[in-house]
Amino acid sequence: MIGQIIKKQALVLIRNPVQLLLLVGLPIILILILGVALSSFMNGESPTIQVKLGIVEQEQEDAQLERFSEDKKGELPPAVLNQLDDILPIQRLKEDVFGSDEAAKYITLEEISPLDKEKVLDDNTYTALIEVPDNFTYEILEYSLLGEENQPSLQLFTNTEHQLGVSIVDGILKQFQEQLTLQTFLQEEAINPENLEENLQNVTADVLTLDQQVPISSKDYYTVGMAVMNVLFIASAIGSIAFLEKNIFVFDRIILANVSRWVYFVGILLSGMLFAFLHLVIIFGFSWIVFGVTWPNLLGFTFVTTAYAVAVGGIAVLLTALSYRLHSEVITNFFSNILVSLMALLGGSFFPLGDSSAFIATLGNLTPNGAGMSAYITLLRGNELSDVTDHVAFLLLFGFVSIVIAAWSFPKRGAAL
Amino acid sequence: MLELDGLSKKFKQFYAVKSLNMFVERGEIIGLLGPNGAGKSTAISMISSLAEPTAGDVRYNNKSILKKPGEFRKIVGMVPQEIALYTDLTAEENLQFFGRMYRLKGSILKKRIQEILDLVGLADRKKDVVQTFSGGMKRRLNIGVALLHDPELLIMDEPTVGIDPQSRNYILETVKRLNKERAMTVIYTSHYMEEVEFLCDRIYIMDQGNLIASGTNEEIKRILSSEKTISIKSDQLNEQFIAMLQEHPLVNRVMSTDKEITLMVAKEVSMFGDLTKLAETAGIELTSVHNKTPTLEDVFLHLTGRALRD
Numbered sequence A: 001m002i003g004q005i006i007k008k009q010a011l012v013l014i015r016n017p018v019q020l021l022l023l024v025g026l027p028i029i030l031i032l033i034l035g036v037a038l039s040s041f042m043n044g045e046s047p048t049i050q051v052k053l054g055i056v057e058q059e060q061e062d063a064q065l066e067r068f069s070e071d072k073k074g075e076l077p078p079a080v081l082n083q084l085d086d087i088l089p090i091q092r093l094k095e096d097v098f099g100s101d102e103a104a105k106y107i108t109l110e111e112i113s114p115l116d117k118e119k120v121l122d123d124n125t126y127t128a129l130i131e132v133p134d135n136f137t138y139e140i141l142e143y144s145l146l147g148e149e150n151q152p153s154l155q156l157f158t159n160t161e162h163q164l165g166v167s168i169v170d171g172i173l174k175q176f177q178e179q180l181t182l183q184t185f186l187q188e189e190a191i192n193p194e195n196l197e198e199n200l201q202n203v204t205a206d207v208l209t210l211d212q213q214v215p216i217s218s219k220d221y222y223t224v225g226m227a228v229m230n231v232l233f234i235a236s237a238i239g240s241i242a243f244l245e246k247n248i249f250v251f252d253r254i255i256l257a258n259v260s261r262w263v264y265f266v267g268i269l270l271s272g273m274l275f276a277f278l279h280l281v282i283i284f285g286f287s288w289i290v291f292g293v294t295w296p297n298l299l300g301f302t303f304v305t306t307a308y309a310v311a312v313g314g315i316a317v318l319l320t321a322l323s324y325r326l327h328s329e330v331i332t333n334f335f336s337n338i339l340v341s342l343m344a345l346l347g348g349s350f351f352p353l354g355d356s357s358a359f360i361a362t363l364g365n366l367t368p369n370g371a372g373m374s375a376y377i378t379l380l381r382g383n384e385l386s387d388v389t390d391h392v393a394f395l396l397l398f399g400f401v402s403i404v405i406a407a408w409s410f411p412k413r414g415a416a417l
Numbered sequence B: 001m002l003e004l005d006g007l008s009k010k011f012k013q014f015y016a017v018k019s020l021n022m023f024v025e026r027g028e029i030i031g032l033l034g035p036n037g038a039g040k041s042t043a044i045s046m047i048s049s050l051a052e053p054t055a056g057d058v059r060y061n062n063k064s065i066l067k068k069p070g071e072f073r074k075i076v077g078m079v080p081q082e083i084a085l086y087t088d089l090t091a092e093e094n095l096q097f098f099g100r101m102y103r104l105k106g107s108i109l110k111k112r113i114q115e116i117l118d119l120v121g122l123a124d125r126k127k128d129v130v131q132t133f134s135g136g137m138k139r140r141l142n143i144g145v146a147l148l149h150d151p152e153l154l155i156m157d158e159p160t161v162g163i164d165p166q167s168r169n170y171i172l173e174t175v176k177r178l179n180k181e182r183a184m185t186v187i188y189t190s191h192y193m194e195e196v197e198f199l200c201d202r203i204y205i206m207d208q209g210n211l212i213a214s215g216t217n218e219e220i221k222r223i224l225s226s227e228k229t230i231s232i233k234s235d236q237l238n239e240q241f242i243a244m245l246q247e248h249p250l251v252n253r254v255m256s257t258d259k260e261i262t263l264m265v266a267k268e269v270s271m272f273g274d275l276t277k278l279a280e281t282a283g284i285e286l287t288s289v290h291n292k293t294p295t296l297e298d299v300f301l302h303l304t305g306r307a308l309r310d
Helices: A002-014 A017-037 A061-071 A078-082 A089-097 A114-122 A136-145 A163-190 A193-211 A218-230 A232-247 A250-256 A261-290 A298-326 A330-347 A358-365 A368-380 A385-409 B040-047 B070-074 B091-101 B106-119 B135-147 B165-182 B193-199 B217-224 B239-247 B272-282 B296-304
Strands: A051-057 A107-112 A128-132 A155-158 B002-011 B014-024 B029-033 B055-060 B076-079 B153-157 B185-190 B202-207 B210-216 B227-233 B251-256 B260-266 B288-292
Touching: A002 A017, A002 A232, A002 A261, A002 B091, A017 A218, A017 A232, A017 A261, A051 A089, A051 A114, A051 A163, A061 A136, A089 A136, A089 A163, A107 A114, A114 A128, A128 A163, A155 A163, A218 A232, A218 A261, A218 A330, A218 A368, A232 A250, A232 A261, A232 A298, A232 A330, A250 A261, A250 B076, A250 B091, A261 A298, A261 A385, A298 A330, A298 A368, A298 A385, A330 A358, A330 A368, A358 A368, A368 A385, B002 B040, B014 B040, B014 B055, B014 B202, B014 B210, B029 B040, B029 B193, B040 B153, B040 B185, B070 B076, B076 B135, B091 B106, B091 B135, B106 B135, B135 B153, B135 B165, B153 B165, B165 B185, B165 B193, B185 B193, B193 B296, B202 B217, B202 B296, B210 B217, B210 B296, B217 B296, B239 B251, B239 B260, B239 B272, B251 B296, B260 B296
Parallel strands: A051 A107, A051 A128, B029 B185, B029 B202, B076 B153, B153 B185
Antiparallel strands: A128 A155, B002 B014, B002 B055, B202 B210, B227 B260, B227 B288, B251 B260
16 A cells, blocks of 8 residues: 555656656756856866965074074983974975975965065065074974963965965964964873874874765765755655645545545655655765766765655655644745755755854754754765764654654544644 | 534635535435535535634534544545646556555555546546646646545546536546445536536525525526526617616516526516517517526526626
């Protein structure tokens, strides 16, 4: 009986080309448009943003290092003084940070003579200029190794016309500054300066772990974004079909055939779950074939897809029950016309809105599509299933609560009540 | 077989059906006649167990069906006023789906589907999707679905609304045939009095939620035993003429359309002379004046002062 209801729902959906195009065709078109249009913002492999960055050193770092070694001979052990070459901050900034393979793809660093500083500041082709003041390295070493109170800072001149590039450079410098502060902290906590090098290597190792995550391309991102958004329309499509069944008295006919309303209810629920699962598999399958979006963890993908399908099935049956209860399709229309867009925005389907604030990120994860999106993106980055259990649990809980509310509000007799 | 006892349905302060008493004997065709909004569909919903009455009871074989409608539903076939079909599915797929809902399967279902398709004259269109059907074909399939499980009682709610005369006749003949050949009991609602007159053994007339008359066709028409109906036709009917008729002391009721006026007067009254004079005064020429055999329409007019199709 339930199988017949699911089969009938499938036939009704398949025979409606407009609805089918909206459900399957639209997300594919949107992935194409957004994936291509916004690839420059997200695709680490082919950036179009080019940052031209200058660095002016008012005093050479070698000279400061020599002076520091001479001045602090009595205060620091020889082993530490011998290793100072390895932790020179400006050298690391130039070679390890801005000179890294990843940064070099979109940042070109030029060393500028102090005499040319004004000329560079007038040159609009530069995104920013970093000025390293006199005695900077000497003071950093004092601050890091001897606990001096004053932490020197770099000066950053920015070109307001290159906002995106400026924010990238600013972000990198802030991260660099944090790492320097962390080194100081480790030095203070470790107490024994002999352990400093080991601690610094640990810090480097931590950073490397983060870098090992698989980068997300725009097509990866929008495949997930559009799939988790559009699958919500499965719920509203099923809700609409069910409401039509009520309006044209097909539901009454089913009830008069002595079919329990719970059989119908479960039929709607399972249709929602099954079609949502198939919809996601079709969209992700298409993206795999056409865009090369692959899943490192197939078991995790199946797990998240199943949990998300449960949530969508819950929404489908909830929309059905509410429209039956209210004798109106307004709630289904509100869901598909307004709520889906709002949830998609919060969940990050259009752009990673959650990156702008922790509150919005939390709010986004409290939507089923947001939780699904976070889970999928985490898996695409190469994380394990254990890293997405929170999201999966939320999706299952969301589905369960929706089903309970739907069951409670489902009409007792026929639609004519 | 079926008994309605003081059945009422109230929506806020409004009674859709008020204290409806009715009985149906096995093998009868019962007509429920009334204009739109009379409460026929609400009554049908309660009789079929789909809607819960505010008051009263529905008894099938002396047992109330309100709390446990399961047994009753097995013997009821319902033809709703709406086309309760999946228009994206074929006729055969619709019958298969509803057949499965009625727990028919395998060869029994297949045989039953073929019988129904033959009965409603759609065997050659069984593979076509319903949305390509004419209104009459949809109505016939709508009836066919209700007959899948071979019900004892067929409830039909305005099954001929909006279809061509040919399909209408086909449906009426089918209902007659089902009643005669299979002794199927039928409750038939309509606002077409000629359908009810043609089909039904007994008739219940409803208006504004109330039962206003009941009995056989002849019994109901006897209500008009003290009156007669005069039909006046003219291409030039005007307001002045109608107003004069309404003010005439011997005329009980006047009902007018574009080219016809129906009068109700006492049986012994002769109106021909007066009508000619009034027509002359109003400046119109009458094309025909004749006494009509009373119809259910006339009964309804007599009882409510309004036409059935108002």
